[in-house]
Amino acid sequence: MELTRRDAAAALAAIGATGGVALGVRRAADERSGGPGGEEVDPAWDGEGLPGDEAVRTAMTAVARTVYPDAVSGIDAFVEAFLDGRLDGSPHGEGIRAAVAEAESAARSWYDAPIADLPPADRDELLRELGADVAGENPGGTTAERVRYYVVNELLLALYSSPTGGELVGIENPQGHPGGAESYRRGPR
Amino acid sequence: MSGAESVGDERSAADIDRTPVPDADVCVVGAGPAGALVADRLAGDREVVILDAGPRFDPADRLARQERAIRPSYGRPDVWGVGGARDAHENAGDRSYPLNHARVKGVGGSTLHWQGMVMRLHEDDFNSGTARGVGPDWPIDYADLRPYYAEAEKELGVAGASDNPYAPPREEPHPMPAFEPSYSDSLFAEACEELGIDMHSVPNARNSEPYDDRSPCVGYGTCQPVCPSGAKYDATVHVERAEAAGATVIDRAPVERLEHDGDDRVTAAVYATPDGERHRQEADAFVVAAGGVETPRLLLMSASDRYPDGLANGSGHVGEFFMDHLFAGAGGTLDEPTRQNHVGFYTSACDQFYDEADAEQAPFKLEFFNYAGPSPVEMALTGDDWGDALLDRLRDGYGDHVAMGGLVEQLPDAESRVTLADDRTDDRGNPVPRIEWTVGDRALDTIERANEIQVSILEELGADVEWVAGPDATGPAYHHMGTTRMSDDPDSGVVDADCRTHDLDNCWIASSSVFPTSGAMNPTLTIAALALRVGDDVASWLAGGS
Ligand SMILES: Cc1cc2nc3c(=O)[nH]c(=O)nc-3n(C[C@H](O)[C@H](O)[C@H](O)COP(=O)(O)OP(=O)(O)OC[C@H]3O[C@@H](n4cnc5c(N)ncnc54)[C@H](O)[C@@H]3O)c2cc1C
Numbered sequence: 240m241e242l243t244r245r246d247a248a249a250a251l252a253a254i255g256a257t258g259g260v261a262l263g264v265r266r267a268a269d270e271r272s273g274g275p276g277g278e279e280v281d282p283a284w285d286g287e288g289l290p291g292d293e294a295v296r297t298a299m300t301a302v303a304r305t306v307y308p309d310a311v312s313g314i315d316a317f318v319e320a321f322l323d324g325r326l327d328g329s330p331h332g333e334g335i336r337a338a339v340a341e342a343e344s345a346a347r348s349w350y351d352a353p354i355a356d357l358p359p360a361d362r363d364e365l366l367r368e369l370g371a372d373v374a375g376e377n378p379g380g381t382t383a384e385r386v387r388y389y390v391v392n393e394l395l396l397a398l399y400s401s402p403t404g405g406e407l408v409g410i411e412n413p414q415g416h417p418g419g420a421e422s423y424r425r426g427p428r
Numbered sequence: 429m430s431g432a433e434s435v436g437d438e439r440s441a442a443d444i445d446r447t448p449v450p451d452a453d454v455c456v457v458g459a460g461p462a463g464a465l466v467a468d469r470l471a472g473d474r475e476v477v478i479l480d481a482g483p484r485f486d487p488a489d490r491l492a493r494q495e496r497a498i499r500p501s502y503g504r505p506d507v508w509g510v511g512g513a514r515d516a517h518e519n520a521g522d523r524s525y526p527l528n529h530a531r532v533k534g535v536g537g538s539t540l541h542w543q544g545m546v547m548r549l550h551e552d553d554f555n556s557g558t559a560r561g562v563g564p565d566w567p568i569d570y571a572d573l574r575p576y577y578a579e580a581e582k583e584l585g586v587a588g589a590s591d592n593p594y595a596p597p598r599e600e601p602h603p604m605p606a607f608e609p610s611y612s613d614s615l616f617a618e619a620c621e622e623l624g625i626d627m628h629s630v631p632n633a634r635n636s637e638p639y640d641d642r643s644p645c646v647g648y649g650t651c652q653p654v655c656p657s658g659a660k661y662d663a664t665v666h667v668e669r670a671e672a673a674g675a676t677v678i679d680r681a682p683v684e685r686l687e688h689d690g691d692d693r694v695t696a697a698v699y700a701t702p703d704g705e706r707h708r709q710e711a712d713a714f715v716v717a718a719g720g721v722e723t724p725r726l727l728l729m730s731a732s733d734r735y736p737d738g739l740a741n742g743s744g745h746v747g748e749f750f751m752d753h754l755f756a757g758a759g760g761t762l763d764e765p766t767r768q769n770h771v772g773f774y775t776s777a778c779d780q781f782y783d784e785a786d787a788e789q790a791p792f793k794l795e796f797f798n799y800a801g802p803s804p805v806e807m808a809l810t811g812d813d814w815g816d817a818l819l820d821r822l823r824d825g826y827g828d829h830v831a832m833g834g835l836v837e838q839l840p841d842a843e844s845r846v847t848l849a850d851d852r853t854d855d856r857g858n859p860v861p862r863i864e865w866t867v868g869d870r871a872l873d874t875i876e877r878a879n880e881i882q883v884s885i886l887e888e889l890g891a892d893v894e895w896v897a898g899p900d901a902t903g904p905a906y907h908h909m910g911t912t913r914m915s916d917d918p919d920s921g922v923v924d925a926d927c928r929t930h931d932l933d934n935c936w937i938a939s940s941s942v943f944p945t946s947g948a949m950n951p952t953l954t955i956a957a958l959a960l961r962v963g964d965d966v967a968s969w970l971a972g973g974s
């Protein structure tokens with residue numbers, strides 16, 4: 240099933256982001272100024288310091304390919320559009336950036352490669368070695384709990400609160416998505 | 429700002445004037461629906477000030493609060509910032525009462541979190557002693573409240589229909605058409621028809637069409653604990669309306685004590701502010717609308733030499749007769765899709781057994797859920813799987829659940845009560861409320877009766893019944909009632925039929941704390957009707973009436 244920009248917009252509308260309104264503007268500005276975190280960031284990030292938006296997008300898209308089911312396509316555009324709304328300078332956006340930095344640093348020291356370059360099995364293994372599979376999400380917790388919260392669950396929340404993600408499970412109007420007050424009346428298709 | 433942990437700090441404490449309003453006519457304590465409706469009623473003609481213990485929440489944070497509702501790392505009380513030292517309490521009864529799941533402090537009160545089901549009490553609920561042989565009669569009848577019910581339905585914006593043969597009489601239709609039955613209601617309907625059980629619509633304080641400049645329901649499905657669209661009524665509506673008419677709202681201003689003079693009049697509400705200061709808000713009339721637990725707590729904390737047992741407590745009943753509605757439920761799975769969790773409210777109910785009530789059987793009502801079983805997005809965020817394995821688990825877990833709920837009346841019992849804790853204090857050094865909640869056999873037996881009907885319906889439906897919330901597993905519906913009961917007799921109650929305290933001339937209570945008995949209908953429409961009536965009584969008193 241194809242994820243669309245509409246799904247990303249829906250997921251953003253669902254979980255609260257400033258949304259894709261000024262996307263292009265924000266992205267351009269980030270690249271000029273080094274990102275909203277205030278620290279110097281480089282789009283071609285080398286693993287030191289904090290990743291810029293582009294590096295976060297690249298890593299998150301790669302993780303999405305692991306945590307999303309095979310049945311979905313269009314992941315890159317979906318995740319990028321979603322993150323455009325989430326990397327908005329908020330504490331949450333900075334939490335994503337910091338958690339991605341930790342996951343990246345683990346990838347580079349354990350596998351000698353950035354997350355995006357790992358083969359699927361290694362990416363899966365990396366997340367498990369980080370403990371993100373068994374950890375409960377917690378924005379202020381251990382590395383495992385923060386990776387679960389800001390990376391794994393961030394992506395799962397985006398998917399399963401979107402109409403396409405919901406539809407995979409049989410609910411085209413999932414919780415968190417304002418899909419109207421008619422779908423509850425419809426029978427199964 | 430996005431993200432669940434990004435909710436603001438509810439406007440910085442520093443730059444807001446929280447000093448008392450000079451020459452106030454009316455001081456309202458509490459900005460939930462009761463206080464908000466009284467304030468709105470009076471604000472056009474009078475200088476009104478509303479003090480609330482909690483913050484004014486930023487409407488821009490609603491989506492972040494919704495994210496908190498969905499994400500497992502947040503508990504329900506975290507959604508609206510309930511808990512911590514401010515909200516500490518003690519449990520001492522045979523049943524634990526989860527108070528901080530059962531309320532919100534702040535502008536809008538507990539309606540920020542509520543589900544918004546709004547029924548009128550039945551005629552016999554006002555005459556339990558006479559009609560059912562147990563409990564006191566109310567000093568007012570359904571007829572006294574009937575016009576106020578109609579008005580309350582307009583104020584809150586209620587979507588409902590007149591297809592319920594068991595509902596008390598009404599002359600006008602609801603302000604909005606009812607929500608249509610759900611797909612799963614249609615499955616239940618066949619089973620109920622087979623068993624001779626009637627289903628009908630339910631009134632929702634939720635827009636089925638645009639109403640009052642608020643959006644119609646758009647199906648976010650998280651009504652309880654937060655509606656991001658504003659389709660679900662909450663009391664910020666009336667707080668804002670009161671402010672537009674000139675009322676002043678002071679948030680983060682817990683009232684710690686009501687002061688009085690030697691003539692049985694309240695003179696001032698003493699409140700604290702975030703800067704650590706204490707202020708005195710004077711007024712001609714006072715309306716206490718702090719909810720069913722904090723209202724008796726405030727009266728007890730206001731004890732003085734003249735009123736050593738607490739203010740308005742000549743009867744000794746302040747805090748006694750604490751009641752809630754008991755939950756009865758059952759659920760299971762079918763071997764077909766049931767389409768749950770699209771919306772967070774229910775659309776069909778059954779009041780057929782309500783008025784069978786007598787001394788042995790309590791009134792009870794039944795509800796057909798639209799949110800049985802897990803919500804896939806919430807399931808997805810827990811567990812140690814992802815990818816295809818997770819999708820398989822979600823498909824397995826979601827899709828075929830059905831469930832019924834129900835509410836049961838509990839009788840008033842003086843031993844079930846709210847008092848002040850002996851040695852535990854809150855963030856301001858005030859004694860915390862101590863709750864002793866007890867539930868009698870009539871309610872427990874009636875839960876079993878409700879379960880029997882629920883299970884028979886589910887079985888007729890062909891469901892595999894997987895759980896039953898019976899007498900051992902029941903819990904409260906978060907409706908705090910009875911703790912300042914209404915009675916014509918000053919020895920038997922705290923307030924009179926007008927909800928004015930027997931002991932103090934210029935002090936009213938707007939709350940379900942005045943209910944002498946509770947019926948089994950969700951209380952807030954009755955709270956709203958009583959609040960409008962209190963508003964009228966205060967207005968006529970201020971104008972020189974009695
Ligand atoms: C999860 C949940 C679901 C619910 N669902 C329904 C439903 O479907 N239908 C229904 O009818 N009811 C429902 N209720 C109950 C409903 O929310 C309450 O009946 C209603 O909000 C009570 O209104 P109130 O104004 O009396 O009190 P509240 O709404 O509790 O407001 C009281 C206000 O007083 C303030 N306050 C307290 N102490 C002080 C003090 N000392 N000084 C200053 N301010 C103070 C508090 O901060 C609060 O804002 C539900 C409640 C919960 C928690």
Ligand code: SF4
Nearest residue numbers: 645646648649651655
């Ligand atoms: S289902 Fe309707 S009422 Fe409930 S949260 Fe969504 S929009 Fe609000």
